[in-house]
Amino acid sequence: MEQKVISRRELIFKAGALATGVAIVAAPGIKMLSSAGAAKKPSSELPWPYKKFTAAEIKEAGNIAHDAWFKGFCSYATLIGGVQILRRKVGEPYKSFPVELTTFAHGGTAGWGGTCGTLIGAGVLATLCAGPKVGEAIDNEVCNFYATSALPIFVPDHPRAQLRTTSISDSPVCHLSVGKWMKKEGVGFLSPQQMDRCGRVAADMCMRTLEYLNQWADGKFEPKTKAPVMVNEIPSQNNCTDCHGDKVPKTSGKFGTGLNLLKGGH
Amino acid sequence: MEQKVISRRELIFKAGALATGVAIVAAPGIKMLSSAGAAKKPSSELPWPYKKFTAAEIKEAGNIAHDAWFKGFCSYATLIGGVQILRRKVGEPYKSFPVELTTFAHGGTAGWGGTCGTLIGAGVLATLCAGPKVGEAIDNEVCNFYATSALPIFVPDHPRAQLRTTSISDSPVCHLSVGKWMKKEGVGFLSPQQMDRCGRVAADMCMRTLEYLNQWADGKFEPKTKAPVMVNEIPSQNNCTDCHGDKVPKTSGKFGTGLNLLKGGH
Numbered sequence: 139m140e141q142k143v144i145s146r147r148e149l150i151f152k153a154g155a156l157a158t159g160v161a162i163v164a165a166p167g168i169k170m171l172s173s174a175g176a177a178k179k180p181s182s183e184l185p186w187p188y189k190k191f192t193a194a195e196i197k198e199a200g201n202i203a204h205d206a207w208f209k210g211f212c213s214y215a216t217l218i219g220g221v222q223i224l225r226r227k228v229g230e231p232y233k234s235f236p237v238e239l240t241t242f243a244h245g246g247t248a249g250w251g252g253t254c255g256t257l258i259g260a261g262v263l264a265t266l267c268a269g270p271k272v273g274e275a276i277d278n279e280v281c282n283f284y285a286t287s288a289l290p291i292f293v294p295d296h297p298r299a300q301l302r303t304t305s306i307s308d309s310p311v312c313h314l315s316v317g318k319w320m321k322k323e324g325v326g327f328l329s330p331q332q333m334d335r336c337g338r339v340a341a342d343m344c345m346r347t348l349e350y351l352n353q354w355a356d357g358k359f360e361p362k363t364k365a366p367v368m369v370n371e372i373p374s375q376n377n378c379t380d381c382h383g384d385k386v387p388k389t390s391g392k393f394g395t396g397l398n399l400l401k402g403g404h
Numbered sequence: 405m406e407q408k409v410i411s412r413r414e415l416i417f418k419a420g421a422l423a424t425g426v427a428i429v430a431a432p433g434i435k436m437l438s439s440a441g442a443a444k445k446p447s448s449e450l451p452w453p454y455k456k457f458t459a460a461e462i463k464e465a466g467n468i469a470h471d472a473w474f475k476g477f478c479s480y481a482t483l484i485g486g487v488q489i490l491r492r493k494v495g496e497p498y499k500s501f502p503v504e505l506t507t508f509a510h511g512g513t514a515g516w517g518g519t520c521g522t523l524i525g526a527g528v529l530a531t532l533c534a535g536p537k538v539g540e541a542i543d544n545e546v547c548n549f550y551a552t553s554a555l556p557i558f559v560p561d562h563p564r565a566q567l568r569t570t571s572i573s574d575s576p577v578c579h580l581s582v583g584k585w586m587k588k589e590g591v592g593f594l595s596p597q598q599m600d601r602c603g604r605v606a607a608d609m610c611m612r613t614l615e616y617l618n619q620w621a622d623g624k625f626e627p628k629t630k631a632p633v634m635v636n637e638i639p640s641q642n643n644c645t646d647c648h649g650d651k652v653p654k655t656s657g658k659f660g661t662g663l664n665l666l667k668g669g670h
Contacts, residue, residue: 181500210536234447234497240506240541242527246519248575249633250547252639253509253518261508270476274508281516309515311577312639320638321533327655329640367515372586372593373578374517381647387583389593 183233189227190352195396199223200341204294206315207337212245212304215337216259218316219344224267245313254312256343257281263344267351275361276350282363283346285375289319290338292345299334309379315339437568447497455493458617465489465614466607470560472644473603475518477510481603482525485610490533512578520578523547524607529610533617540628542616548629549612551641555585556604559613565600574643583606 191199203219207252210218217237224232231250242248260280265273288304305322314328316336325331353359367373371389378386457465469485476484481504490498508514509524526546531539554570571588573581582593582602591597619625633639637655644652 182502183503184502214536223636231500234500236448236532238450238536239531240524241536242531242543243519243524243640245631245633247523247527247576248540248544248547249543249631250519251632251638252487252523252577253513253516255510257513257518258506258509258524261513262505265508266502270504270507272481274514275535277508278514278516279512301409310513313641317638321653324424326631365511365515366517367511367527367593372517373511373515374582375579382651387587400532 181234184265185272186231186266187228188224188267188351188355190355191223191227191348195223195227196345196348198345200292200345202293203341203344204292204337205296207340208298208333210238210241211255212336212340213243213255213259214238214241215340216256216344216347217263219341220263220267220348232266238265251313252312253310254284254315254339254343256340257284257310259340260347263347264351268354272354272359276354276359279350279361279363279367280343282347284310284315284339284343285377287342289315290335290342292338292341294338294341297334298337299330301331301335301338308380309375311375314377314380431652444503447500450531451531451538452497453483453494454490454533454617456621456623457489457493457614459495461489462611462614466611467561469607469610470531470558470603471562473599473606474564475531476504476507477521478523478602478606479509479521480504480507481606482522482610482613483529485534485607486529486614498532517577519576520550520581520605520609522606523550523576525606526609526613529613530617532545538620539652541622542613542625544631545616545627546609546612549601549607550576550581550605551643554606555581558604558607560604560607563600564603567597567601567604577635577640577641580643580646 193300196215199222203215206215206218206338210214214237217240221232221235221237240258240262243253243255246252246254247258257277257280261273261277263282264276267273268276285307288306290301301323303319304321305315305319307318310316316332319335320327320329320332323331323335345358350359366376369376372380465488468479468488472484475481480503480637483506487498487501487503487638496539506521506524506528509519509521510637512518512520513524523543523546527539527543530542530546534542535540549574554572556567556570567589569585569588571581571585573584575581585601586593586595586598589597589601632642635642638642
């Protein structure tokens with residue numbers, strides 16, 4: 139069966155429409171090499187040089203991210219956590235990089251409650267350091283970590299509020315993630331607890347991204363999460379019933395791509 | 405009433421937690437000046453120089469975006485549509501900019517169906533040219549345009565498929581937007597029609613962003629859309645019943661911020 143699915147994907151890619159740049163997901167199990175030793179090239183070309191973070195530096199990145207949330211919210215926080223240390227460790231081109239460029243992505247993009255801004259910051263951080271293909275594969279893993287973990291995990295050196303609870307979002311979407319947590323904690327939006335929680339989540343995603351980048355730099359990063367678009371035949375999460383109730387539309391058949399044959403339809 | 409709400413917001417901002425950087429939304433009605441004539445500064449600081457696009461250049465950006473979808477999907481397409489012309493018109497720092505850095509955001513972030521990647525590309529484009537505060541205000545308008553318009557609008561010079569229909573997403577979320585359109589058009593994911601539709605939507609968002617940037621460069625950009633986070637007291641869309649049915653949770657009262665007093669609760 140697996141061979142059949144791969145052949146279908148190859149067919150799609152060979153058809154040319156999707157062939158010239160980026161794969162929808164990186165193929166599972168393929169080890170990708172670090173380019174830390176690559177020759178100098180224009181900063182318009184990715185990836186940029188990466189140097190592995192120590193455990194202490196990863197924790198420092200978490201604290202930078204948490205503090206930075208209160209300056210520029212979640213996407214900025216996740217990105218600056220890594221970039222600030224890369225500016226010190228590597229220098230250019232990180233020093234010249236306009237790190238505020240995804241600040242708008244907070245609140246699920248300008249407050250519209252879509253993808254959590256931490257996952258946009260994480261994706262940019264991973265892409266700068268490992269290029270668009272590996273960067274996407276890393277962000278896919280971070281999305282899965284985000285959707286399946288009881289968050290927040292990180293305890294910052296300087297918390298702004300004491301938190302009682304954690305929650306699992308089942309989704310990379312801000313509205314669901316912060317909404318479920320607020321309900322469980324019993325607090326409102328813009329409460330000190332909610333703000334500190336989101337700062338800690340930014341730290342969690344920044345740190346997780348750096349852990350994957352470290353694995354990649356060692357040639358040991360192996361993508362494990364099948365992107366939902368491949369499983370469900372439409373860009374999607376795996377929490378279908380959260381919105382659809384028991385009326386989850388069929389994506390196989392007429393509207394299907396055949397990408398989920400492994401799963402036996404949806 | 406308006407005075408009361410503004411006072412509440414001021415109170416929140418004066419409390420310090422949100423005071424040091426970026427506003428949640430730009431205040432409506434405030435005209436923001438272009439920095440096209442600003443003195444040269446490090447490329448780490450935004451905004452970068454912007455030169456107004458002609459109508460022909462905006463159309464060219466649309467065609468670049470549509471073509472680029474087939475190389476790097478929606479977020480990359482929306483961003484390169486503007487950046488490629490800015491590299492020619494302005495030069496640095498756009499020439500050195502790693503324009504692939506948000507490619508991962510396609511399919512609502514690595515295929516997870518969250519915020520449409522076009523709105524991430526649009527947000528980065530607007531932020532590079534106008535800075536984080538105005539960039540977010542522009543992206544907020546583009547999100548509203550995305551959610552309320554029958555898309556796609558743009559007819560590219562080199563379509564890859566003929567399309568029969570348009571649809572209104574009521575949401576900035578990829579899963580809802582592409583799902584509603586596919587259902588109406590009667591095609592599946594990765595069909596030639598769906599791919600061309602998404603390429604055209606990338607063109608639409610790129611072109612709209614450039615139109616807002618042109619207004620801003622003339623000192624005439626006036627934010628008109630109240631970000632849903634301000635209206636609904638949680639990062640959210642305005643299509644509550646799409647997922648919640650008739651059981652839309654209350655966000656005012658215990659879990660509320662008071663930000664939606666103007667609307668009389670939700």
